[in-house]
Amino acid sequence: MSGGKITNQQIRIYMNERKIGKTQCQAAAKADISTRSGRRIDSGEIIIHQKKDRHWRTREDPLEHHWQSIVCPLLEENPALTPITIHEYLCDNYPEHYETSSLRTLQRRIKQWRLTHGPEKEVMFRQEKVPAEMGISDFTLLKDFHITICGALFNHRLYHYRLVYSGWRFVKVIHGGESFAALSAGLQDAFWRCGGVPAQHRTDSLSAAYNNQSEKTQFTMQYESLSRHYGFKPTRNNLGVSHENGAIESPHGHLKQRMRQAILIRGSHDFESLEAYQSFIDSIVAKLNRQHKTRIDEERKLLNPLPKHRTHDYSELGVAVTSSGTITVKRVLYTVPSRLIGSHLRVHLYDDKLKLYAGHEKVAELPRLYVKGSQRCRCVDYRHVIDSLARKPQAFRYSQLRDDLLPGADYQTIWQYVDYHLESKKACKYIVSILHLAANEDCESALGRFICQGITKQQLPSLDSCRERFSHLPNQYPVTQTQQHGLKDYDACIVSDTQEVNHG
Numbered sequence: 001m002s003g004g005k006i007t008n009q010q011i012r013i014y015m016n017e018r019k020i021g022k023t024q025c026q027a028a029a030k031a032d033i034s035t036r037s038g039r040r041i042d043s044g045e046i047i048i049h050q051k052k053d054r055h056w057r058t059r060e061d062p063l064e065h066h067w068q069s070i071v072c073p074l075l076e077e078n079p080a081l082t083p084i085t086i087h088e089y090l091c092d093n094y095p096e097h098y099e100t101s102s103l104r105t106l107q108r109r110i111k112q113w114r115l116t117h118g119p120e121k122e123v124m125f126r127q128e129k130v131p132a133e134m135g136i137s138d139f140t141l142l143k144d145f146h147i148t149i150c151g152a153l154f155n156h157r158l159y160h161y162r163l164v165y166s167g168w169r170f171v172k173v174i175h176g177g178e179s180f181a182a183l184s185a186g187l188q189d190a191f192w193r194c195g196g197v198p199a200q201h202r203t204d205s206l207s208a209a210y211n212n213q214s215e216k217t218q219f220t221m222q223y224e225s226l227s228r229h230y231g232f233k234p235t236r237n238n239l240g241v242s243h244e245n246g247a248i249e250s251p252h253g254h255l256k257q258r259m260r261q262a263i264l265i266r267g268s269h270d271f272e273s274l275e276a277y278q279s280f281i282d283s284i285v286a287k288l289n290r291q292h293k294t295r296i297d298e299e300r301k302l303l304n305p306l307p308k309h310r311t312h313d314y315s316e317l318g319v320a321v322t323s324s325g326t327i328t329v330k331r332v333l334y335t336v337p338s339r340l341i342g343s344h345l346r347v348h349l350y351d352d353k354l355k356l357y358a359g360h361e362k363v364a365e366l367p368r369l370y371v372k373g374s375q376r377c378r379c380v381d382y383r384h385v386i387d388s389l390a391r392k393p394q395a396f397r398y399s400q401l402r403d404d405l406l407p408g409a410d411y412q413t414i415w416q417y418v419d420y421h422l423e424s425k426k427a428c429k430y431i432v433s434i435l436h437l438a439a440n441e442d443c444e445s446a447l448g449r450f451i452c453q454g455i456t457k458q459q460l461p462s463l464d465s466c467r468e469r470f471s472h473l474p475n476q477y478p479v480t481q482t483q484q485h486g487l488k489d490y491d492a493c494i495v496s497d498t499q500e501v502n503h504g
Contacts, residue, residue, distance in 0.1 A: 006033055008048045014041055062102040063109060066090060075110065079119050083107040129165045132302035135198040135232075137161045137187060138248045139178045145260055147277060148270045154277070155370075159186035160255065164247045166295035168194060171255065171285050173278050175352050176370040180222050182351040184313035191230060192310070196303025201232045222312070229311040231304055258284050315349040324401075325385050329354060331376045332369045335384040335401070340364070380404035383439045386432075393432035394425060405435070410448030417455050433463050443470045 010031040017027035028038035040046045063071065070090070074081055083106050090106075091098045139157050147154045159182060162169040170190035174182045183203075191197050227234045262284055263269050271277040289296060319327040325338045329347055336345075336356065340363060348355040349368070356364040369379045382389075382405045389396060389405075396402060406412050414434070418427040434451065438444040447470055454461045 006037055006046060011041060011046065011048050014038055018042070062098065062105055065097060066094065067109065071106075071110075072113070075113060076117075079114070083110045086110070131165045131299045132196070132198050132304070134164045134200045134202055134235075134247075135161060135190070136164055136202045136248045137183065137190075138204060138252070139174065139182070140252045140256075142256065142259075144256075145263070146269060149274060149277065150272060151270060154274075158255075158281075159183070160248060160252060161187060161190035162248050162251055163194070163198060163296075163299060166299040167251075167292040168289055168296045168299070169251065169255075169285055170194065171281050173274065173281065175368065179315065179351065180220065181314050181349055184222070184226055184311075185351055187226070188230075188310050188313055191306060194303070195300055195306070197230045197232050197306060198303060199233060200235050201227070202235045202237065204237055222315070226311060229307060231307075255284070255288070258288065313350065314355075317347050317349060318344060319347055320344050325388075327356075331371050331374070333376070333378045333380075334366050335380045336364055336366070337384050338388055378404050382407055382435050386436050386439045389432050390436045393428045396428045396432050397424065406431075407435075407438075407444055408448060410445075410452050411435070413455065414448070414451050417460065421460070430463065434466060437466060437470060441470050441472060446470065 010033055014027045014031040014033065017030045018024075022030070024038040024042065025035050028035045031038075037046065061067075071086060074086060074089070083103065087098070087103045087106050138160055140160055141157045147156070157174050157177075159172045159174050160169065161171075170186075170193055172186045172189055174186065176182065187201070223234065259281070262280070266280075271280065317329070319329060321327055321336055321340045321343050323341055325335055325341050327334050327336055327345070327347075329349065334354070340356075340358070343358055345363070346357045348357065351368070353368050354366045355362060356366070366379065366381075369377055371377050378401070380401050385401075385405070396405070399405070403412075406415055411431070411434075415427075415431050418430045421427075422430060434447060438447050441447075447466065450469065451461055451466070
């Protein structure tokens with residue numbers, strides 16, 4: 001445009017158009033300047049005008065009276081003070097000088113002060129990653145979304161293992177807390193899944209691995225034995241310095257985000273079993289590992305070899321079986337088979353189960369339950385005590401384990417119905433008899449549904465009808481037809497023997 005001053009924006013537009021191959025005329029038209037001006041830009045005669053720094057104020061400094069006398073001493077004494085806090089302090093004490101509009105000025109001034117006079121900040125030293133040098137473990141909770149198993153909320157955490165160099169990872173569902181059993185099982189699964197052992201294994205200050213109460217850091221005997229078995233050097237990050245565990249803390253977030261997105265695609269956070277949930281996690285981890293396949297293959301070749309076998313992934317304790325056929329482990333009361341009453345057992349305490357041993361003989365295996373804080377709970381299996389209860393069914397009514405002996409909602413409904421409609425003795429006899437039938441014939445679910453259907457029709461099935469319907473029929477042995485041979489056949493044998501004697 002003739003006679004007008006060419007702006008920096010027009011010069012940039014012209015130069016950008018020329019860079020993509022436009023002619024001087026086309027670029028000049030795009031920038032709304034003449035072709036002659038375009039030639040002057042190409043020759044360097046016209047350049048972008050640089051703004052000159054302004055060294056004077058356009059208005060009065062609102063902090064002039066209190067910056068040196070009030071604000072700077074506050075920042076020097078407490079560098080963590082925020083601009084908002086200082087601004088509120090000034091407004092409270094000097095309301096005639098300060099308004100909301102002065103906050104932005106104060107923020108800029110404090111930012112500049114910190115660049116020139118502020119305290120030194122911590123420097124992060126990026127570490128070189130060496131193949132096969134370090135594996136790192138940690139536990140993490142899913143706080144922002146929930147998982148259900150068959151509709152029931154599943155309280156759990158995840159054990160997360162990762163090779164620092166290649167990024168190979170392994171994730172395992174953990175039922176309880178950060179116990180040695182959970183750490184050992186997860187770590188050994190990771191080693192065997194990966195096919196090798198790194199030189200070092202790092203964790204944070206897990207109580208399962210360290211005696212943190214002592215003044216000098218010591219390994220627990222179990223963790224030290226685990227490290228000797230696999231030949232790795234155990235290390236940990238400093239207390240309260242989470243960034244030293246950064247090779248696992250950041251991947252926690254990536255894993256959870258992947259899980260969150262996969263659940264959205266799946267359309268449900270409910271799983272039919274624990275195995276299905278673990279498979280769901282395994283599929284996500286496999287996709288993450290495929291992203292680092294080249295580095296993983298490189299690192300696997302350098303890992304230390306695995307030992308010939310796994311080592312213990314459980315804790316061990318001793319218990320005595322009470323006359324009620326129960327044991328107590330970690331504030332949880334468990335029933336055991338009545339044949340074990342009076343015995344002293346060794347319990348191998350895994351993350352998800354208990355194995356009971358009498359000497360070297362395994363005598364029972366139970367699912368493990370967890371409690372929070374100082375709470376207590378029970379894990380009762382009616383099959384363990386039903387034979388004794390069948391001999392004295394009236395003990396059912398006032399038993400401390402009565403409600404726990406009922407294996408589900410159907411049997412709770414049955415007990416409520418018979419307790420209301422039958423005499424006390426008959427009600428106890430009925431519920432104990434059907435529990436005995438359910439245990440002996442392995443028909444717990446079917447029997448419970450059958451009786452509840454009758455209750456719905458106000459027709460309680462009799463015990464005889466239940467036994468007739470659910471008792472196994474006796475074995476039918478095949479009838480064999482035999483025919484007795486005649487006694488005259490023996491005469492032929494006698495004659496034959498006599499002739500042989502005469503010849504002799």
